[in-house]
Amino acid sequence: MQGLSAKGSIVVLTGAGISVESGLPSFRGADGLWQGFRLEEVATPEAFARQPDVVQRFYDERRRQLLADGIAPNKAHKALAELERHWAGNVLLVTQNIDDLHERAGSTSIIHMHGEILKARCLSCDAVVPWTDDLETAHACPSCKVVDRLRPHIVWFGEMPHDLDRIYKALEGADLFLAIGTSGQVYPAAGFVQAVNEIGHACTIELNLEPSTIYQQFNMRRIGPATDSVPALVDELLQISS
Secondary structure, eight states: OOOOTTOOOEEEEEEEHHHHHTOOOOSTTTTTTTOOOOOHHHHHHHHHOOOHHHHHHHHHHHHHHHTTTTOOOHHHHHHHHHHHHHHHHHEEEEEEESSHHHHHTTTEEEEEEEEEEEEEETTTTOOEEOSHHHTTTTTTTTTTOOOOOOEEEEOOTSOOOOHHHHHHHHHHSSEEEEEEEEEEEEGGGGGHHHHHHHHHOOOEEEEEOOOOOTTGGGEEESOOOOOHHHHHHHHHHHHHHO
């Protein structure tokens, strides 16, 4: 981080690893939610068109898990919120996670590139509405009142992630890029570090429980639980800005 100014621009990418430490299962872990399901059955527009009830039930379960007692932001989520509050420059948090743990921790400058499980989207009017209950095909859209057109506000395989133009613009101006709890397997997020490296002036750091598949593309790596490594790094950064 040598040369990082107190008003430098920071872009943070978070993946499933940060939420796993709050008790949420990962899609890609040994006990992850994909176990027992093929992606084509629950995570594509074609699956939803073919068997909407199966897809809805799958995401209903994820929603219940997120809202269960004991699920709360951990020290890593809270440290990133503190970084946003106290860093003198810009901080943008880009998350692959569909939970709301960053918001609960206090972060406000967030892009959910893969959508949000606590929202539903209408296929008739394209309205996006808060949703915390099970989502059934019989429900009507709160905006246009059309029945049987609500779907989880999730980016499925084959769909375009949200706000990519804004993300890449932020990456172009970043002085520091952090990737936390990411597998390095899901694109386009796995390509963000390469985009930053091609510009050439930013420091890049991976914070992970174990090295990702793209760890060699980062300037620095910090291996260990996010609840340890992220607060420690945030403390270092805030010393620069103090």
